[in-house]
Amino acid sequence: MVFILDQKSRYPIYEQLYQSVTRMAALGALEPEEQLPSVRALAQDLGVNPNTVQKAYQMLEHDGVIVSIPGKGSFLSKEGNAGSLWRTQILHKLHDDISEAADSGVEKSELHTLVDVCYEERGQKHD
Amino acid sequence: MVFILDQKSRYPIYEQLYQSVTRMAALGALEPEEQLPSVRALAQDLGVNPNTVQKAYQMLEHDGVIVSIPGKGSFLSKEGNAGSLWRTQILHKLHDDISEAADSGVEKSELHTLVDVCYEERGQKHD
């Protein structure tokens, strides 16, 4: 179970961790009901302050992505809350940005090209 | 000349102001060589500290969007730096978002559809 963090990012680590878990759950990389690493174990694994992991877990539980059971550990919630939430957020953000690009005079064809380019880049990375 | 700020936003005020000016310049709402409000005047107008406006103006000058002349005032740069800068920023943001969508399992065809939908909405607004 690997979470990728960028220490230099302008986004706080706990939020990167939150998104990382949500994303993996959305993609099915994490099974429903699967047990997550303990706060302390994950903190040590990532070389990060336990408080930071704790905060991410609290946010995840608050949003119904995971369930923490005192004395037992943290588990992904059974219902796939993460999946639909994640997709919705991404598509909503894209909608806003595309509209803004349109307002700024970007041609529709440019965006179609951009989409293709992004998917090609992604293909190459996985080679 | 109206700039809209959200004091509660997670983004700093000076950055909102920076983007606001850049955007208006890119859309042609501000004329090249046009004089911007003075630091103090705009600060009072926005209900914000002059230093905050100052920082935004200095960032804009650093990026070649405006020219500030001590004792005279601040003016939009004549060359359309704002336009290209804005385009670059928005396309960069879109690139990141699309890549994230792709990583999250969104199909390429969905994005092409989304682009078309956005441009249709835009068309209707102008009817």
Add this chain to the structure above:
Amino acid sequence: MVFILDQKSRYPIYEQLYQSVTRMAALGALEPEEQLPSVRALAQDLGVNPNTVQKAYQMLEHDGVIVSIPGKGSFLSKEGNAGSLWRTQILHKLHDDISEAADSGVEKSELHTLVDVCYEERGQKHD
């Protein structure tokens, strides 16, 4: 770690500090990845307001000389951005000065001689 400032200089303090850090990094007096003093500590050390140090640090980060991580501190960038940046700046300044000398009627041979003289002085210092 000593930075020398001239409070009476016509150049702002934050710029003196910026150049001081860049110069020391370029000369190897600061190690890559080395942690710089905290904003507050350096401000107190220099007898200067923290905001002034902050501005210098932000300029350094903007130019890729250092990396500031909220909650952790500021560190010299590992890649030797400082070195090339410093060289660029100093050669640019020399270019301007030489051009001005040329415009003012200084003979080319005089400048070649001046260069030699300077390097000889430097040689003697190290004897």
Add this chain to the structure above:
Amino acid sequence: MVFILDQKSRYPIYEQLYQSVTRMAALGALEPEEQLPSVRALAQDLGVNPNTVQKAYQMLEHDGVIVSIPGKGSFLSKEGNAGSLWRTQILHKLHDDISEAADSGVEKSELHTLVDVCYEERGQKHD
């Protein structure tokens, strides 16, 4: 009699004007005892505030480059104060910058090349 000013320069206009006069006097473009334009005439000619011209003239008189006679006008001083002063300043500045370049690891040959390049550029401009 043409003085070139850069409104956007970080250097104040009165100083640009001061240097412009000194430089032209040093090059012989202005004759000793030659009469300079009146403060008001020059101000209007340059599109600049009379106070600014006034300040430049005062500095020039203070440094013995010109002599202002109330009711008659301003004249270049007979002895070529400007010439030697100007050369000295330029060469001194160059000496410092070259030494700093040397300290920063710039090779002597690079500077000789730079000198040649600058003089070539100058040649082209006058074609």
Add this chain to the structure above:
DNA sequence: GTGGTCTAGACCACG
């Protein structure tokens, strides 16, 4: 009047 710099001191998010 303008922009530019600096100080003193506050609050915040983060680790």
Add this chain to the structure above:
DNA sequence: GTGGTCTAGACCACA
């Protein structure tokens, strides 16, 4: 503890 943002208010050089 750290860096980041913001305020209030001062002083300066310049036009």
